Amino acid sequence: MINEPIDPRDAERHRAKMAKRKAVQDAEVASKNIEKGLLIVHSGPGKGKSTAAFGLALRMLGYGRTVGIVQFIKGAWHTGEKDAFAAFGNRVKWHTMGEGFTWETQDLARDKAAAERAFDKARELMDDPAVSLVILDELNIALRYEYLDLNDVIDVLTSRRPDLHVVITGRNAKPALIEAADLVTEMQLVKHHFAAGVKAQVGIEF
Amino acid sequence: MINEPIDPRDAERHRAKMAKRKAVQDAEVASKNIEKGLLIVHSGPGKGKSTAAFGLALRMLGYGRTVGIVQFIKGAWHTGEKDAFAAFGNRVKWHTMGEGFTWETQDLARDKAAAERAFDKARELMDDPAVSLVILDELNIALRYEYLDLNDVIDVLTSRRPDLHVVITGRNAKPALIEAADLVTEMQLVKHHFAAGVKAQVGIEF
Numbered sequence: 001m002i003n004e005p006i007d008p009r010d011a012e013r014h015r016a017k018m019a020k021r022k023a024v025q026d027a028e029v030a031s032k033n034i035e036k037g038l039l040i041v042h043s044g045p046g047k048g049k050s051t052a053a054f055g056l057a058l059r060m061l062g063y064g065r066t067v068g069i070v071q072f073i074k075g076a077w078h079t080g081e082k083d084a085f086a087a088f089g090n091r092v093k094w095h096t097m098g099e100g101f102t103w104e105t106q107d108l109a110r111d112k113a114a115a116e117r118a119f120d121k122a123r124e125l126m127d128d129p130a131v132s133l134v135i136l137d138e139l140n141i142a143l144r145y146e147y148l149d150l151n152d153v154i155d156v157l158t159s160r161r162p163d164l165h166v167v168i169t170g171r172n173a174k175p176a177l178i179e180a181a182d183l184v185t186e187m188q189l190v191k192h193h194f195a196a197g198v199k200a201q202v203g204i205e206f
Numbered sequence: 207m208i209n210e211p212i213d214p215r216d217a218e219r220h221r222a223k224m225a226k227r228k229a230v231q232d233a234e235v236a237s238k239n240i241e242k243g244l245l246i247v248h249s250g251p252g253k254g255k256s257t258a259a260f261g262l263a264l265r266m267l268g269y270g271r272t273v274g275i276v277q278f279i280k281g282a283w284h285t286g287e288k289d290a291f292a293a294f295g296n297r298v299k300w301h302t303m304g305e306g307f308t309w310e311t312q313d314l315a316r317d318k319a320a321a322e323r324a325f326d327k328a329r330e331l332m333d334d335p336a337v338s339l340v341i342l343d344e345l346n347i348a349l350r351y352e353y354l355d356l357n358d359v360i361d362v363l364t365s366r367r368p369d370l371h372v373v374i375t376g377r378n379a380k381p382a383l384i385e386a387a388d389l390v391t392e393m394q395l396v397k398h399h400f401a402a403g404v405k406a407q408v409g410i411e412f
Contacts, residue, residue: 011315015314035407052253058286063409080268081264084264085264186252188391190391197240
């Protein structure tokens with residue numbers, strides 16, 4: 001791939017535009033000075049909600065920090081991320097507390113009891129001063145099916161210690177949770193390979 | 207948090223609904239049988255594009271696989287994920303080939319040359335049979351500013367070996383790239399802490 005030589009006028013236009021952009025960018029950065037633990041929500045129908053949460057965990061691990069992960073719905077099946085996190089020893093506190101998708105258990109009382117146990121574990125991790133980031137994976141699903149009381153959950157989240165980051169994943173985040181959050185991203189599905197008959201594959205879906 | 211006792215009729219309604227859901231789900235899964243390397247695009251203005259790509263890398267690493275990462279724009283600044291990936295030794299081939307944001311360099315010829323070098327490195331990783339997943343981080347930015355020729359890039363991507371997964375990140379993905387991709391997710395910004403004056407923090411933004 002050979003680029004054409006650049007016209008000096010194009011180069012200068014580019015330089016001027018980027019110099020202006022930099023001034024805006026620098027002013028933006030300078031205007032932000034608050035540091036705080038964030039309540040982060042990854043929702044929406046697209047792929048990447050849990051995956052981005054695990055990416056954040058990885059970033060945190062790079063600074064020698066400790067992360068806690070509670071899986072509210074997913075059951076005991078094997079995933080690559082869990083094996084990979086083993087490289088960080090006890091700096092990843094991983095707890096799979098679900099019993100599989102709600103359409104697998106087909107048992108409301110059992111699903112509620114599992115969600116309660118998962119949230120107790122979440123509270124324990126949030127109370128641990130060694131933990132910098134807690135991921136509550138698929139908590140939105142437990143809230144959507146009313147396995148847990150939304151107000152109780154939000155009370156616990158908003159009364160956590162001020163420097164603790166929490167990431168909550170799952171479709172259909174409740175409006176009250178979005179209201180309480182600092183950072184909310186919706187993963188939108190533009191195009192999905194499942195629609196083209198491609199199956200779930202190692203390293204991609206699990 | 208104490209749950210109310212569950213009305214047996216509610217329990218049965220739940221069971222019946224979930225049994226139906228499971229039948230749909232099972233039929234869905236059974237209908238998919240293609241295995242192939244995916245061309246994945248993470249775009250949109252929201253946070254999580256690169257982070258979810260790194261999460262995919264982590265998942266792949268959990269299966270003992272090797273991943274390649276080329277950063278097209280980001281320069282040599284320190285990030286947690288890079289340090290964390292060091293735990294996997296030479297199973298992560300990390301190449302920061304950018305020279306900083308376009309508004310930092312303010313030099314079109316230099317940006318183009320850096321993008322060319324980055325794409326050469328990307329090709330080298332894609333040609334390495336030991337690599338299962340290649341992340342082309344911020345390639346969309348290089349394409350947006352026309353540092354690289356879009357058609358040439360798509361030709362290289364679509365002629366890769368059939369089992370290689372590639373993830374491309376960055377805002378403003380080109381329509382032709384979306385057309386060529388198997389899986390496209392748009393990260394939509396619903397709410398961002400920067401707007402509330404919170405600064406970029408360790409383990410969250412870098």
